[in-house]
Amino acid sequence: MIASITGTARHVGLDRVVVDVHGVGLLVHTPPAVAAGCRTGTEVDLATSMVVREDSMTLYGFATAGERDTFELAQTVSGVGPRVALAILSVLSPDELSAAVAGEDIATLTKVPGIGKKGAERLVLELRDKMPHAPGAGAAAAPAATAAAWQEQVADALVGLGYSTKQSADAVAKVADEHGAGDVSSALRAALQVLAR
Structure with a gap:
């Protein structure tokens, strides 16, 4: 392969x-x-x-072998295919997923599009003994972008994950107010947290 x-x-x-x-x-x-x-x-x-x-x-x-390994591991859970596994890594880093599984944090896991309460419980049950407690490097930070560029990229990513254009724009504006400019990966995670509130 x-x-x-x-x-x-x-x-x-x-x-x-x-x-x-x-x-x-x-x-x-x-x-x-x-x-x-x-x-x-x-x-x-x-x-x-x-x-x-x-x-x-x-x-x-x-970006990293750790992300790839987590993607492959997530697919060992019944009902999780490549699309859902990719959605998991769009929302959570390997470290965050490992922490959520270890802490049985259903609320964090259900932030992933396509994962409901039952799916989150299945992830915890089936990954608890498979996830490393201290995974290697998490998601590599994307290079810092200009304010306008990162806002547009994050808004596009949110729309791609199924949120409306208005929801995406509102979340990006809130992240910009609270955190200012940053790398796209961190801003995307922050925007997803805003939308989950």
């Missing part, structure tokens, strides 16, 4: 990057914060996981 790729970002979308590896463009699905840290024309290095189905082969990319 393909465990990592290094190449030039040819296209960067909300939650995907097309990486040119020796003339072959590979479509890699990523958490929004990872895509936000990529720039068209620059080199990217992603830890990857390939999901093979009867009718498709899909590549998922992450």
Whole structure:
């Protein structure tokens, strides 16, 4: 399987990057914060996981091997497929997921789109003994962006996760007031916390 790729970002979308590896463009699905840290024309290095189905082969990319391992571990839970596992890593870092599972923090787990109370309880039950207590590096911080750029990227990411344009704009405005500018990954997490209130 393909465990990592290094190449030039040819296209960067909300939650995907097309990486040119020796003339072959590979479509890699990523958490929004990872895509936000990529720039068209620059080199990217992603830890990857390939999901093979009867009718498709899909590549998922992450900033760290720890994120990739957490993505694969999450899919061992019944009812959790690649899309939900990707949503988990869009909301929680591996460290945050590990802490939520260890602390049986259902409220934190249900902040993930697609995870209800029963799904959160299943995550706790099935991952409790599998999650490392002190995972390696969490999500790598995306490079700091200008105020306008990070606000637009975070708002786009929230819309991609299923929130309305107005909800997304309001959450981003609140994060900007409370925290000011920062990296996209931290701002996205803060905005999701605002929306969960």
